[in-house]
Amino acid sequence: MEIELQEIRGFLAGHAPFNLLPDELLDELPEHLSIRYLRRGSPFPPSSDEDSLYIVRSGAIELRDAQGRLHEKLGEGDIHAAGCQLLDLAGDLTGEATEDTLLYLIPCRQVKRLMGSSEPFDRHFSTSLKERLKYALHTIQAPGQGEAAWLATEVGTLLQRPPVTLECDASIREAARLMTREGVSSVLLLDDGRLAGMVTDSDLRRRCVAEGLAVEGPVREIMTANPITVQRDTLLIEALMTMARLRVHHLPVLEGERLAGMLSSSDIARQQSNHPVYMTGDIRKAKGVEELTTISQRLPALQLQLAAASATAHHIGEAISCVTDSLTARLLEMAEERLGPPPVPYVWMAGGSQARREQTSHSDQDNALILADDYSEESHGEYFEELARFVSDGLDACGFIYCPGNAMATNPEWRQPLATWRRYFHTWIERPEPKALMLSSIFFDLRPIHGDESLFRELQPEVLAMSRRNRIFIAHMVANALTHRPPLGFFRTFVLIRDGEHHDTLDIKHRGIVPITDLARVYALAEGLEAVNTTERLRAAAQCGALSEEMAENLEDALEFIASLRIRHQAEQLRNGLKPDNYLPPGELSELERDHLKDAFRVIQTMQEAMAHRHHAGSLG
Amino acid sequence: MTLLDRLLSPERRRRRALARVGEGPLHDYLATPFPPRDADCDAVEIVALDFETTGLDPRRDRILSIGMVSIRHLVIHLGSAWHQIVQVDEAIPEDAAIIHEITDDRSATGRPLEEVMPTLLRRLAGRVLLAHYAKIEQRFLDAACRRLYGGPFVIPTIDTLHLAHRIFERRNHSIQVGDLRLFNLRPRYNLPRYKAHNALSDALSTAELFLALVMDISPRPPRPLRQFLTRP
Numbered sequence: 001m002e003i004e005l006q007e008i009r010g011f012l013a014g015h016a017p018f019n020l021l022p023d024e025l026l027d028e029l030p031e032h033l034s035i036r037y038l039r040r041g042s043p044f045p046p047s048s049d050e051d052s053l054y055i056v057r058s059g060a061i062e063l064r065d066a067q068g069r070l071h072e073k074l075g076e077g078d079i080h081a082a083g084c085q086l087l088d089l090a091g092d093l094t095g096e097a098t099e100d101t102l103l104y105l106i107p108c109r110q111v112k113r114l115m116g117s118s119e120p121f122d123r124h125f126s127t128s129l130k131e132r133l134k135y136a137l138h139t140i141q142a143p144g145q146g147e148a149a150w151l152a153t154e155v156g157t158l159l160q161r162p163p164v165t166l167e168c169d170a171s172i173r174e175a176a177r178l179m180t181r182e183g184v185s186s187v188l189l190l191d192d193g194r195l196a197g198m199v200t201d202s203d204l205r206r207r208c209v210a211e212g213l214a215v216e217g218p219v220r221e222i223m224t225a226n227p228i229t230v231q232r233d234t235l236l237i238e239a240l241m242t243m244a245r246l247r248v249h250h251l252p253v254l255e256g257e258r259l260a261g262m263l264s265s266s267d268i269a270r271q272q273s274n275h276p277v278y279m280t281g282d283i284r285k286a287k288g289v290e291e292l293t294t295i296s297q298r299l300p301a302l303q304l305q306l307a308a309a310s311a312t313a314h315h316i317g318e319a320i321s322c323v324t325d326s327l328t329a330r331l332l333e334m335a336e337e338r339l340g341p342p343p344v345p346y347v348w349m350a351g352g353s354q355a356r357r358e359q360t361s362h363s364d365q366d367n368a369l370i371l372a373d374d375y376s377e378e379s380h381g382e383y384f385e386e387l388a389r390f391v392s393d394g395l396d397a398c399g400f401i402y403c404p405g406n407a408m409a410t411n412p413e414w415r416q417p418l419a420t421w422r423r424y425f426h427t428w429i430e431r432p433e434p435k436a437l438m439l440s441s442i443f444f445d446l447r448p449i450h451g452d453e454s455l456f457r458e459l460q461p462e463v464l465a466m467s468r469r470n471r472i473f474i475a476h477m478v479a480n481a482l483t484h485r486p487p488l489g490f491f492r493t494f495v496l497i498r499d500g501e502h503h504d505t506l507d508i509k510h511r512g513i514v515p516i517t518d519l520a521r522v523y524a525l526a527e528g529l530e531a532v533n534t535t536e537r538l539r540a541a542a543q544c545g546a547l548s549e550e551m552a553e554n555l556e557d558a559l560e561f562i563a564s565l566r567i568r569h570q571a572e573q574l575r576n577g578l579k580p581d582n583y584l585p586p587g588e589l590s591e592l593e594r595d596h597l598k599d600a601f602r603v604i605q606t607m608q609e610a611m612a613h614r615h616h617a618g619s620l621g
Numbered sequence: 622m623t624l625l626d627r628l629l630s631p632e633r634r635r636r637r638a639l640a641r642v643g644e645g646p647l648h649d650y651l652a653t654p655f656p657p658r659d660a661d662c663d664a665v666e667i668v669a670l671d672f673e674t675t676g677l678d679p680r681r682d683r684i685l686s687i688g689m690v691s692i693r694h695l696v697i698h699l700g701s702a703w704h705q706i707v708q709v710d711e712a713i714p715e716d717a718a719i720i721h722e723i724t725d726d727r728s729a730t731g732r733p734l735e736e737v738m739p740t741l742l743r744r745l746a747g748r749v750l751l752a753h754y755a756k757i758e759q760r761f762l763d764a765a766c767r768r769l770y771g772g773p774f775v776i777p778t779i780d781t782l783h784l785a786h787r788i789f790e791r792r793n794h795s796i797q798v799g800d801l802r803l804f805n806l807r808p809r810y811n812l813p814r815y816k817a818h819n820a821l822s823d824a825l826s827t828a829e830l831f832l833a834l835v836m837d838i839s840p841r842p843p844r845p846l847r848q849f850l851t852r853p
Binding site for chain 2: 005006007008030031032033034035036037038039041042048049057058059099100101102105
């Protein structure tokens with residue numbers, strides 16, 4: 001290269017993917033470049049060119065698809081490589097220069113030569129959308145550092161000893177003796193060499209001694225059969241979430257099918273005595289609401305700490321929701337202590353993001369009460385009104401502000417006996433109208449938190465059976481899901497919206513996360529899936545064949561990437577003492593992250609289009 | 622330039638000069654026909670050229686460096702980019718050294734003009750010269766050819782300054798001092814600001830400006846060369 005072409009080399013070095021090239025390849029790149037000028041209004045790409053990759057040096061280009069819809073807008077430093085027919089880059093886009101534009105051209109054969117010489121450069125072009133999303137996740141979830149990094153360790157590394165096992169035909173006494181001899185608080189029970197169950201100290205106490213069961217009886221009678229297990233390479237954070245969710249202190253660890261050991265919460269506590277997930281423990285011991293609010297003040301710190309440990313957004317959502325669950329349950333216990341035992345059975349339901357286990361430390365509260373059908377407004381109304389008020393006020397004091405749409409158990413409409421809830425869902429599904437759709441994201445995501453869960457277990461299958469049958473309802477849900485569209489991408493320092501509008505910030509919740517949770521909900525309702533968590537819904541949809549494995553995985557990765565960016569954005573705000581929000585200025589994103597986001601948006605868009613097509617939602621407007 | 626020269630087309634002058642110049646690089650250069658004036662800009666090769674010199678007087682001042690890049694099919698090809706420091710056998714005046722950042726030491730790394738000229742002429746043969754205020758390049762080339770080869774230098778020329786001037790006049794824009802300078806014209810056409818200034822980057826800047834001016838004058842083909850050539 002003529003050294004005087006430094007200016008051009010410098011420009012290339014500042015932009016993806018050329019910044020991935022080693023110096024010697026960058027040095028020789030300028031001499032392969034040619035330069036073209038397009039006056040405003042000129043068609044792009046120019047028809048006479050040899051197949052080339054285009055780099056916008058100055059000016060702007062708009063690209064439209066075959067239907068004339070705006071697809072992308074290129075500004076300084078943006079590239080257009082469609083002419084090179086590299087893997088899954090959108091084809092047959094044409095457009096025009098919307099400003100006077102200076103273009104750098106690199107012949108495709110040169111691009112391919114560079115791909116052959118530089119692996120990162122090659123990966124930029126040759127990887128499929130799926131691989132690019134995986135890579136995006138990998139870059140944003142770089143290995144954790146600092147005090148919380150241990151959360152990302154594999155549970156296998158914490159196992160203290162080989163598993164202590166016993167055949168499940170053995171007697172209760174034999175189990176107790178073995179545990180005493182080995183100095184362990186639990187034993188794994190085998191049936192024909194396979195894990196059949198487990199028994200812990202507390203099982204011996206609650207299920208044997210307290211019940212006056214004969215210790216000569218088979219241990220099988222007091223064991224927890226088919227316990228939930230984790231794998232050796234499960235991350236500690238995930239295991240902790242599982243423990244917190246199931247409210248257990250022991251998890252058998254497998255390596256494939258083989259039993260590898262037992263993970264107990266005391267093993268973990270030995271490693272790290274003040275882990276934030278133990279907030280749930282503090283919550284259970286709290287005496288009053290004030291104590292709970294004090295504990296809740298640690299929530300932003302928990303979110304920060306988990307983000308610093310590069311826990312996934314999925315895990316952070318679980319961690320926060322898990323704490324909220326505990327807070328809710330403890331508040332209900334306190335309410336019952338104050339008001340006396342409930343006059344009829346009830347179950348407290350979480351809605352929205354808490355139900356999906358996708359909360360952040362500043363989510364608002366959505367909840368409802370399902371009461372047993374022998375509820376009478378006259379005799380029990382006051383009790384449950386006070387109960388709801390107490391819990392809702394408590395949650396608000398803990399930082400989970402009142403739902404702006406009043407979707408809370410304090411609202412008499414959402415504090416009803418099972419029969420009424422049945423009628424609600426029946427109406428919403430059989431005669432869909434805007435209100436149902438408005439409430440859908442809250443009440444079609446429901447999870448029991450405390451009380452008599454059977455009330456919900458009765459309702460849920462009926463709702464799913466109804467929704468699954470009703471194609472008109474689903475079509476309405478689809479239309480609703482399509483109201484939140486991802487942006488097309490970025491143009492200069494703006495977010496580029498579908499109609500060509502520019503926004504200063506990316507509403508990462510409504511344009512990134514909500515579209516995916518909405519899609520997942522439609523799948524759950526259309527297929528009758530019980531799952532509530534978005535990732536679990538997508539996996540379940542893939543399992544029943546409603547969604548291809550690859551698409552489910554892409555959506556999951558897109559969600560995780562977008563949610564991780566949100567976590568990072570909010571962590572930055574929390575660190576600076578600002579109130580966390582969902583508005584991400586494009587300036588916070590690296591060029592590579594913008595590309596990754598564009599990929600994620602594209603996945604969502606493809607899915608939305610497929611869904612619209614499948615359910616003819618377009619006709620419903 | 623004689624009155625007769627002014628009246629003749631460059632092609633006629635080329636043939637006149639060819640008849641008078643003896644064997645050598647200039648003869649070879651003149652032996653190559655110029656592109657026809659009716660050819661389309663798209664079909665001819667245009668070479669953007671910039672000299673850095675110690676001053677403006679071709680009889681007294683020296684060429685310090687040469688920058689060149691060519692345009693084919695109205696596309697600039699950086700593979701053709703050429704930059705050459707010219708060795709000057711006398712002390713470089715301080716102000717010229719400051720402006721061009723070419724010191725005596727740097728100049729000494731270059732090649733003498735008589736060694737560079739054959740390459741330069743070969744690269745210009747059969748092509749159209751493009752420069753911003755092309756008189757400088759034309760006069761220095763002419764002086765060098767007369768001194769080294771005993772004959773005049775002739776070339777069909779496009780001058781971006783003249784083109785810009787024409788556009789200003791045609792649109793009745795009043796022209797302020799400095800408006801027609803290369804680096805003041807570029808932003809009007811949304812062309813980027815280059816930090817470095819040397820003969821090659823200036824030649825490139827001129828080439829880019831030319832593309833913009835061509836599209837401004839004739840947004841669509843045909844774009845006959847004669848429409849852009851500077852009258853001698």
